[in-house]
Amino acid sequence: MENVELRLFQEGRPIQMVNVRVPRATPKATPIRMRVVMHENYAITVEGTIGDTPYQASVQLPSDRDMPTPEAATDLTRRFQEGLAALSAGQRATASAQLKVARHAFDEARGDVDQATHEFDQMRRLVDALGKGQGELRPPKAEFDKLVEDCRERHAQRPALICTGLSARNVWPTIMIVTSFVDRTCDGGPDPAPCPACPLWCG
Known part of the structure; x- marks a missing residue:
């Protein structure tokens, strides 16, 4: 069995x-x-x-619980605020509104043990839900850090290849050109000359 x-x-x-x-x-x-x-x-x-x-x-129903203390409710609120960073803006707004309602009802219980306990448990469930939502990072932190470092290296190489006279409309195409010709440099002199790596002008 x-x-x-x-x-x-x-x-x-x-x-x-x-x-x-x-x-x-x-x-x-x-x-x-x-x-x-x-x-x-x-x-x-x-x-x-x-x-x-x-x-x-x-x-067998559980025995009556003691009145949750304001200090315990404040600790839950602090833990909740710490866990909000893992949520999107919309999720943070929804969760914050739920906690605000539960905390207000807890503060208004005024000696009603059943009501205060109910609202305290609601606050605790909200905190626990934040913890469950914090799973493994995607992409993993090591991979993300490498991507950031690669971007920094590419950005550091841009001054040698940057083209003058850019507008907001052609910044992105220029970045694409820079990353495509990262091993090439412009042979510019005192006067601007056509860049061998792109159709733009380099100074």
């Missing part, structure tokens, strides 16, 4: 873990069905099946 753990949560907070014993031959992707039942006496049970294996368990 194998043990399957079914974890129950309330508002993102772990409540209970239900252990179900299933045959070792139970294949992967076997459907798991669960139904939550609240009885007349307010007792809560979960029941369902994993494949052909039934299960049932009583849910």
Whole structure:
């Protein structure tokens, strides 16, 4: 037999873990069905099946939590601000608005433990979501740093090849020419002369 753990949560907070014993031959992707039942006496049970294996368990609600402190909420806000850098401008605006609403509701709870705890958990979920979004950099940092260094080297070589009389419209084509003829130089003198590497004039 194998043990399957079914974890129950309330508002993102772990409540209970239900252990179900299933045959070792139970294949992967076997459907798991669960139904939550609240009885007349307010007792809560979960029941369902994993494949052909039934299960049932009583849910023990967690004990009341202490009132979250303003210092803990401030720490969450600080961690949130630190994690915003990994988001795009639009994502930062959305996440910031969500945190602002949750923090305002937390501050307005004024001794209501349930409400304050709910808003505090919402703030914590927002912070956790920022952490989950910070995956591996693409491209990897080492590759990105190399690209930046290559760009700097090419930029450093531009003064020997830069052409005069450029307008905003022909800057990009000129850069393309410069990168294409990076090993060639213009044989310019006191007077401007046609550049052998491009149709523009070099001084």
